[in-house]
Amino acid sequence: MNPNDTFTLAHLSDPHLAYPHASGFSEFLNKRFFGYLKWHLKRRAEHQDDVLAQMIQDIRDTRPDHIVITGDLTHMGLPAEYTRAKKMLERLGPASRVTIIPGNHDAYVAGALDSRLVEWADYLVSDGATISDGEAAAVDTLFPSLRVRAGVALIGVTTAQPCSTFLAVGCIGNDQLQRLEKILIDSGQKGLFRIVLIHHPPKSGVVSWRKRLTDAEAFQRIIHTFGAELILHGHSHHQSQTYLETVGGRIPVIGVPSSSAAGENIKRRARYHLYHLSSRADGWEIRICVRGYDTKTQRFDTENEYRLAD
Protein backbone atom coordinates (compact mmCIF):
# COMPACT_ATOMS: atom_id res chain seq x y z
CA MET A 1 0.00 0.00 0.00
CA ASN A 2 1.34 3.44 -0.88
CA PRO A 3 1.59 6.09 1.86
CA ASN A 4 -1.74 7.87 2.39
CA ASP A 5 -3.69 5.16 0.53
CA THR A 6 -6.57 3.69 2.53
CA PHE A 7 -7.76 0.07 2.60
CA THR A 8 -11.35 -0.35 3.77
CA LEU A 9 -12.37 -3.61 5.40
CA ALA A 10 -15.94 -4.52 6.41
CA HIS A 11 -16.37 -6.92 9.35
CA LEU A 12 -19.65 -8.72 9.98
CA SER A 13 -20.43 -11.91 11.84
CA ASP A 14 -22.92 -14.53 12.94
CA PRO A 15 -25.76 -14.18 10.41
CA HIS A 16 -27.16 -17.56 11.62
CA LEU A 17 -28.99 -18.38 8.43
CA ALA A 18 -31.59 -21.00 9.34
CA TYR A 19 -33.48 -23.31 7.03
CA PRO A 20 -34.85 -26.17 9.15
CA HIS A 21 -37.98 -26.74 7.10
CA ALA A 22 -35.95 -27.70 4.03
CA SER A 23 -34.34 -30.56 5.92
CA GLY A 24 -35.39 -34.14 6.63
CA PHE A 25 -36.47 -35.43 10.05
CA SER A 26 -33.36 -37.59 10.33
CA GLU A 27 -31.18 -34.46 10.33
CA PHE A 28 -32.60 -33.60 13.78
CA LEU A 29 -31.91 -36.85 15.63
CA ASN A 30 -28.99 -35.24 17.46
CA LYS A 31 -28.06 -31.88 19.04
CA ARG A 32 -30.10 -30.19 16.32
CA PHE A 33 -33.30 -31.30 18.10
CA PHE A 34 -32.53 -28.85 20.93
CA GLY A 35 -31.14 -26.32 18.45
CA TYR A 36 -34.40 -26.38 16.56
CA LEU A 37 -36.41 -25.87 19.78
CA LYS A 38 -34.25 -22.90 20.74
CA TRP A 39 -34.48 -21.44 17.26
CA HIS A 40 -38.27 -21.83 17.27
CA LEU A 41 -38.75 -20.36 20.76
CA LYS A 42 -36.18 -17.57 20.68
CA ARG A 43 -33.75 -17.23 17.81
CA ARG A 44 -36.35 -17.14 15.02
CA ALA A 45 -37.58 -13.78 16.30
CA GLU A 46 -34.05 -12.51 16.81
CA HIS A 47 -32.46 -13.40 13.47
CA GLN A 48 -34.35 -11.64 10.69
CA ASP A 49 -33.66 -12.16 7.00
CA ASP A 50 -34.76 -8.58 6.28
CA VAL A 51 -32.15 -7.16 8.63
CA LEU A 52 -29.39 -9.20 7.00
CA ALA A 53 -30.60 -8.23 3.52
CA GLN A 54 -30.42 -4.56 4.51
CA MET A 55 -26.90 -5.01 5.84
CA ILE A 56 -25.76 -6.71 2.65
CA GLN A 57 -27.23 -3.87 0.59
CA ASP A 58 -25.57 -1.29 2.83
CA ILE A 59 -22.19 -3.00 2.44
CA ARG A 60 -22.66 -3.17 -1.32
CA ASP A 61 -23.43 0.57 -1.36
CA THR A 62 -20.39 1.32 0.82
CA ARG A 63 -18.09 -0.66 -1.50
CA PRO A 64 -15.31 -1.70 0.92
CA ASP A 65 -12.12 -3.14 -0.55
CA HIS A 66 -12.67 -6.41 1.31
CA ILE A 67 -15.26 -8.09 3.55
CA VAL A 68 -14.66 -10.58 6.38
CA ILE A 69 -17.23 -12.77 8.17
CA THR A 70 -16.16 -14.37 11.44
CA GLY A 71 -18.33 -17.48 11.55
CA ASP A 72 -21.78 -18.86 12.33
CA LEU A 73 -23.00 -18.30 8.81
CA THR A 74 -25.52 -21.08 9.50
CA HIS A 75 -27.63 -21.83 12.57
CA MET A 76 -27.47 -25.63 12.75
CA GLY A 77 -24.96 -26.53 10.05
CA LEU A 78 -27.73 -28.02 7.89
CA PRO A 79 -26.95 -28.69 4.21
CA ALA A 80 -29.74 -26.32 3.13
CA GLU A 81 -28.30 -23.62 5.41
CA TYR A 82 -24.87 -24.02 3.84
CA THR A 83 -26.46 -23.49 0.44
CA ARG A 84 -28.29 -20.37 1.67
CA ALA A 85 -25.05 -19.03 3.07
CA LYS A 86 -23.30 -19.58 -0.26
CA LYS A 87 -25.96 -17.44 -1.94
CA MET A 88 -25.41 -14.73 0.69
CA LEU A 89 -21.67 -14.82 0.00
CA GLU A 90 -22.22 -14.49 -3.73
CA ARG A 91 -24.40 -11.48 -3.10
CA LEU A 92 -21.68 -9.85 -0.99
CA GLY A 93 -19.04 -10.22 -3.67
CA PRO A 94 -16.55 -12.49 -5.42
CA ALA A 95 -14.43 -14.82 -3.28
CA SER A 96 -11.36 -12.67 -3.98
CA ARG A 97 -13.03 -9.86 -1.98
CA VAL A 98 -14.77 -11.86 0.76
CA THR A 99 -13.03 -13.98 3.41
CA ILE A 100 -14.82 -16.23 5.89
CA ILE A 101 -14.00 -18.52 8.76
CA PRO A 102 -16.43 -21.05 10.31
CA GLY A 103 -18.06 -20.78 13.73
CA ASN A 104 -19.34 -23.38 16.19
CA HIS A 105 -22.84 -23.32 14.67
CA ASP A 106 -21.36 -24.27 11.28
CA ALA A 107 -19.94 -27.36 13.01
CA TYR A 108 -23.13 -27.98 14.98
CA VAL A 109 -22.96 -31.78 14.82
CA ALA A 110 -20.13 -34.15 13.94
CA GLY A 111 -19.42 -34.16 10.22
CA ALA A 112 -21.42 -31.02 9.37
CA LEU A 113 -18.37 -28.87 8.76
CA ASP A 114 -16.21 -31.54 7.15
CA SER A 115 -18.88 -32.56 4.67
CA ARG A 116 -20.13 -29.10 3.68
CA LEU A 117 -17.24 -26.66 3.97
CA VAL A 118 -16.14 -27.45 0.44
CA GLU A 119 -19.25 -25.51 -0.69
CA TRP A 120 -17.64 -22.33 0.69
CA ALA A 121 -14.09 -23.26 -0.30
CA ASP A 122 -13.43 -20.31 -2.58
CA TYR A 123 -14.24 -17.93 0.28
CA LEU A 124 -12.00 -19.46 2.91
CA VAL A 125 -8.87 -20.92 1.33
CA SER A 126 -5.49 -19.21 1.41
CA ASP A 127 -4.29 -17.31 -1.63
CA GLY A 128 -3.44 -19.74 -4.42
CA ALA A 129 -5.02 -22.78 -2.68
CA THR A 130 -8.03 -24.80 -3.81
CA ILE A 131 -9.96 -27.74 -2.40
CA SER A 132 -12.19 -30.21 -4.16
CA ASP A 133 -14.95 -32.54 -2.95
CA GLY A 134 -12.41 -35.32 -2.45
CA GLU A 135 -10.45 -33.22 0.03
CA ALA A 136 -13.44 -32.14 2.09
CA ALA A 137 -12.32 -34.02 5.21
CA ALA A 138 -9.06 -32.07 5.44
CA VAL A 139 -10.70 -28.99 6.97
CA ASP A 140 -8.20 -28.71 9.82
CA THR A 141 -5.29 -28.34 7.42
CA LEU A 142 -6.89 -25.34 5.68
CA PHE A 143 -6.34 -23.12 8.70
CA PRO A 144 -4.86 -20.75 9.52
CA SER A 145 -5.67 -19.33 6.11
CA LEU A 146 -3.69 -16.42 4.75
CA ARG A 147 -4.84 -13.86 2.25
CA VAL A 148 -2.83 -10.72 1.53
CA ARG A 149 -4.51 -7.61 0.15
CA ALA A 150 -2.74 -4.25 -0.26
CA GLY A 151 -0.30 -4.77 2.60
CA VAL A 152 -2.92 -6.34 4.87
CA ALA A 153 -2.58 -9.99 5.95
CA LEU A 154 -5.96 -11.60 6.68
CA ILE A 155 -5.20 -14.61 8.88
CA GLY A 156 -8.19 -16.92 9.40
CA VAL A 157 -8.20 -19.24 12.41
CA THR A 158 -10.84 -21.92 12.94
CA THR A 159 -12.18 -22.68 16.42
CA ALA A 160 -15.25 -24.51 15.13
CA GLN A 161 -15.88 -27.94 16.58
CA PRO A 162 -18.96 -29.94 17.48
CA CYS A 163 -19.60 -30.02 21.22
CA SER A 164 -22.19 -31.36 23.62
CA THR A 165 -25.72 -30.03 23.72
CA PHE A 166 -25.41 -27.17 26.17
CA LEU A 167 -21.88 -26.05 25.32
CA ALA A 168 -20.65 -23.70 22.59
CA VAL A 169 -16.92 -23.83 23.27
CA GLY A 170 -14.19 -23.54 20.66
CA CYS A 171 -10.65 -24.85 20.33
CA ILE A 172 -7.76 -23.95 18.01
CA GLY A 173 -5.57 -26.98 18.65
CA ASN A 174 -1.79 -27.30 18.90
CA ASP A 175 -1.14 -28.03 15.22
CA GLN A 176 -3.00 -24.92 14.09
CA LEU A 177 -1.33 -22.82 16.78
CA GLN A 178 2.09 -23.88 15.50
CA ARG A 179 1.17 -22.91 11.96
CA LEU A 180 -0.26 -19.62 13.24
CA GLU A 181 3.06 -18.83 14.91
CA LYS A 182 4.90 -19.23 11.60
CA ILE A 183 2.39 -17.11 9.67
CA LEU A 184 2.62 -14.31 12.25
CA ILE A 185 6.42 -14.35 12.07
CA ASP A 186 6.54 -14.38 8.25
CA SER A 187 3.89 -11.72 7.71
CA GLY A 188 5.36 -9.57 10.48
CA GLN A 189 8.80 -9.69 8.87
CA LYS A 190 7.21 -8.52 5.62
CA GLY A 191 5.73 -5.51 7.40
CA LEU A 192 2.14 -6.56 6.70
CA PHE A 193 -0.75 -5.30 8.83
CA ARG A 194 -1.77 -8.57 10.49
CA ILE A 195 -5.49 -9.08 11.18
CA VAL A 196 -6.39 -12.34 12.90
CA LEU A 197 -9.94 -13.54 12.26
CA ILE A 198 -11.30 -15.89 14.93
CA HIS A 199 -14.86 -16.83 15.86
CA HIS A 200 -14.50 -17.22 19.63
CA PRO A 201 -13.25 -14.14 21.52
CA PRO A 202 -9.73 -14.96 22.71
CA LYS A 203 -10.04 -12.82 25.82
CA SER A 204 -11.85 -13.99 28.94
CA GLY A 205 -14.91 -12.12 30.14
CA VAL A 206 -16.42 -11.39 26.73
CA VAL A 207 -18.55 -14.56 26.72
CA SER A 208 -19.62 -17.00 29.43
CA TRP A 209 -17.65 -20.08 30.49
CA ARG A 210 -19.82 -22.44 28.43
CA LYS A 211 -19.03 -20.41 25.28
CA ARG A 212 -15.31 -19.96 25.91
CA LEU A 213 -12.24 -20.66 23.80
CA THR A 214 -10.65 -23.54 25.65
CA ASP A 215 -7.08 -22.81 24.54
CA ALA A 216 -7.30 -19.02 24.78
CA GLU A 217 -4.20 -18.84 26.98
CA ALA A 218 -2.04 -20.64 24.39
CA PHE A 219 -3.35 -18.27 21.70
CA GLN A 220 -2.62 -15.25 23.92
CA ARG A 221 0.96 -16.46 24.48
CA ILE A 222 1.57 -16.66 20.73
CA ILE A 223 0.06 -13.24 20.11
CA HIS A 224 2.09 -11.83 23.01
CA THR A 225 5.35 -13.15 21.57
CA PHE A 226 4.88 -12.81 17.83
CA GLY A 227 2.35 -9.97 17.64
CA ALA A 228 -0.53 -8.98 15.38
CA GLU A 229 -2.07 -5.61 14.73
CA LEU A 230 -5.79 -6.38 15.12
CA ILE A 231 -8.01 -9.30 16.15
CA LEU A 232 -11.62 -9.52 14.94
CA HIS A 233 -14.13 -12.01 16.33
CA GLY A 234 -17.80 -12.97 16.48
CA HIS A 235 -19.67 -15.40 18.79
CA SER A 236 -20.55 -12.91 21.53
CA HIS A 237 -23.47 -11.37 19.58
CA HIS A 238 -22.72 -8.01 21.13
CA GLN A 239 -20.26 -5.26 20.45
CA SER A 240 -17.04 -5.45 22.41
CA GLN A 241 -13.59 -3.91 22.37
CA THR A 242 -10.84 -5.33 24.55
CA TYR A 243 -7.06 -5.63 24.20
CA LEU A 244 -4.34 -8.26 24.29
CA GLU A 245 -0.82 -7.51 25.41
CA THR A 246 2.11 -8.14 23.09
CA VAL A 247 5.82 -7.45 23.47
CA GLY A 248 5.29 -4.47 21.13
CA GLY A 249 2.31 -3.05 23.06
CA ARG A 250 -1.36 -3.86 23.38
CA ILE A 251 -3.51 -4.65 20.34
CA PRO A 252 -7.28 -4.28 19.92
CA VAL A 253 -9.65 -7.26 20.01
CA ILE A 254 -13.02 -6.26 18.56
CA GLY A 255 -16.33 -8.11 18.17
CA VAL A 256 -19.59 -7.26 16.43
CA PRO A 257 -23.20 -8.36 17.07
CA SER A 258 -25.02 -10.80 14.81
CA SER A 259 -25.60 -9.36 11.35
CA SER A 260 -29.23 -10.50 11.33
CA ALA A 261 -30.27 -9.43 14.86
CA ALA A 262 -33.39 -7.27 14.96
CA GLY A 263 -32.39 -6.83 18.60
CA GLU A 264 -34.97 -5.65 21.12
CA ASN A 265 -31.87 -5.31 23.27
CA ILE A 266 -30.04 -2.45 21.56
CA LYS A 267 -26.62 -3.85 22.53
CA ARG A 268 -27.33 -6.94 20.47
CA ARG A 269 -28.85 -5.18 17.45
CA ALA A 270 -27.19 -5.83 14.09
CA ARG A 271 -24.05 -3.83 13.33
CA TYR A 272 -21.02 -4.11 11.16
CA HIS A 273 -17.72 -2.29 11.31
CA LEU A 274 -15.80 -0.55 8.56
CA TYR A 275 -12.06 -0.34 9.19
CA HIS A 276 -10.22 2.34 7.26
CA LEU A 277 -6.55 1.32 7.38
CA SER A 278 -3.87 3.78 6.30
CA SER A 279 -0.11 3.32 6.18
CA ARG A 280 1.68 6.28 7.79
CA ALA A 281 5.35 7.07 8.21
CA ASP A 282 5.08 6.18 11.91
CA GLY A 283 2.90 3.08 11.51
CA TRP A 284 -0.70 2.28 10.66
CA GLU A 285 -3.73 4.39 11.40
CA ILE A 286 -7.00 2.60 12.08
CA ARG A 287 -10.32 4.42 11.85
CA ILE A 288 -13.53 2.58 12.71
CA CYS A 289 -17.00 3.36 11.42
CA VAL A 290 -19.84 1.54 13.21
CA ARG A 291 -22.87 1.00 10.97
CA GLY A 292 -25.94 -0.01 12.98
CA TYR A 293 -29.48 -1.09 12.20
CA ASP A 294 -32.14 1.54 12.89
CA THR A 295 -35.46 -0.13 13.72
CA LYS A 296 -37.44 3.00 12.75
CA THR A 297 -36.01 3.46 9.25
CA GLN A 298 -35.15 -0.25 8.92
CA ARG A 299 -31.87 0.80 7.38
CA PHE A 300 -28.24 0.96 8.48
CA ASP A 301 -26.70 4.23 9.49
CA THR A 302 -23.43 5.45 11.01
CA GLU A 303 -23.65 5.23 14.82
CA ASN A 304 -20.10 6.12 15.67
CA GLU A 305 -16.80 6.89 14.02
CA TYR A 306 -13.45 7.09 15.77
CA ARG A 307 -9.73 6.60 15.47
CA LEU A 308 -8.34 3.61 17.29
CA ALA A 309 -5.61 4.92 19.57
CA ASP A 310 -2.37 2.98 20.11
Ligand SMILES: [Fe+2]
Ligand atom coordinates in the same frame (compact mmCIF):
# COMPACT_ATOMS: atom_id res chain seq x y z
FE1 LIG B 1 -23.27 -17.06 16.81
